[in-house]
Amino acid sequence: MKFAALAALASAVASANAYAITGDTVNCRSGPGTNYAVKKTYAKGHDVTLSCQTSGTTVNGNSIWDKTSDGCYVSDYYVKTGSNSYVTKKCSDTTTCAAPKSNQATVNLIAEYEGFVDHVYTDATGHPTVGYGHLCSNSKCSDVPYHIPLSQADGKKLLADDMKKYEKCITAMLTSKAVVNLNQYGALVSWAFNMGCGAAESSTLVKRLNAGENVNTVLSQELPKWVHGDGKVLPGLVRRRNAEIALAKTPTSDKALPVKC
Incomplete structure (x- = not known):
């Protein structure tokens, strides 16, 4: 009887810490933000147990992310915790690993194709630049x-600071099957800087790298597809993609991904 009572108590505690998923198909990511790679998905009504909570990308007004017992992060907006505040302890480690810093060759490549203006000007979208x-x-x-x-x-130096966002998203979207050296990483950062993290994450290029295909083969075949603007091939993008491929193929013993924490 004592064993049965303890088992019932354990079950009750587990149920109290389990919360239902409210969205139809909710992504659980490698870190607390929408730029991180999707590790698994939860169906609506699935119960998740939280190991801790942390702050991250705001989703519909809620910046809390829940780390589940599966070891991945889901936006608290999609978890029925009954509160818009923390319901469990805060995570001591809010990300998987720090993103590697790009080498100078990558900074120089991006600088060459972005162009330099020493004074403040208004860009084509109306932003001070x-x-x-x-x-x-x-x-x-x-x-x-x-x-x-x-x-x-x-x-x-300012450009290197701006690149951190793209270093982080490239690191987050690639799995441990993508073994990337620092020059190949630089090519990917330059591409994401140019085309955007969202476009990169949903690309065939990233899917192939995450399947463990040879990095230089994938980059040589996929990067040349990213040369269009308004339905036309842009010579500047052709040159940039070729420069990124050349950087990726430059031998180096410096490793970038996967990151060892």
């Missing part, structure tokens, strides 16, 4: 920590 395509937070670019007009050296 400076340096190698840095989008400023205001018309005076007061968020830039360097003297304007920018030197090219400071412009490249």
Whole structure:
């Protein structure tokens, strides 16, 4: 009887910590944000047990992400916890691993194709911009920590800071099957910087890398497909894709992915 009572108590505790998924098909990701790779999906009504919660990408006004017992993160917006606040402990480790820093060859490649302007100007979309395509937070670019007009050296430092977003999303979207050196990683970062993280994550290129295919084969076959604008082949994009492929094929012993934490 004592064993049965303990088992019933354990079951009750487990049920109390289990919460239903409210969305139809909800992605559980490798980190707390929509740029991270999808590890699995949950069907509506599936119960998940939370190991901890943390902050991440805001989804419909909710910035909390729940780490499930499966070891992946799901937006709290899609979990019926009955609260918009934390219902369990905060995660001590909010991400999988830090993204590798791009090498100087990658910074130089992106700088060459982005072009440099030392003063603040308004880009084609109406945003105040400076340096190698840095989008400023205001018309005076007061968020830039360097003297304007920018030197090219400071412009490249600013560019390296802007690249962190794309380093992070490339790292997050690739699985451990993608074994990538630092030059191949640089080619991927340049491509994502140019085309956007969302386009990169949904691409055949990333799917093939995550299937464990040879990196240089995939890049040589897939990058040349990303050369169109308004339905036309753009010579500038053709040159950039060729430069990215050349960088990827440049031998190096420096490893990038998968990251060892």
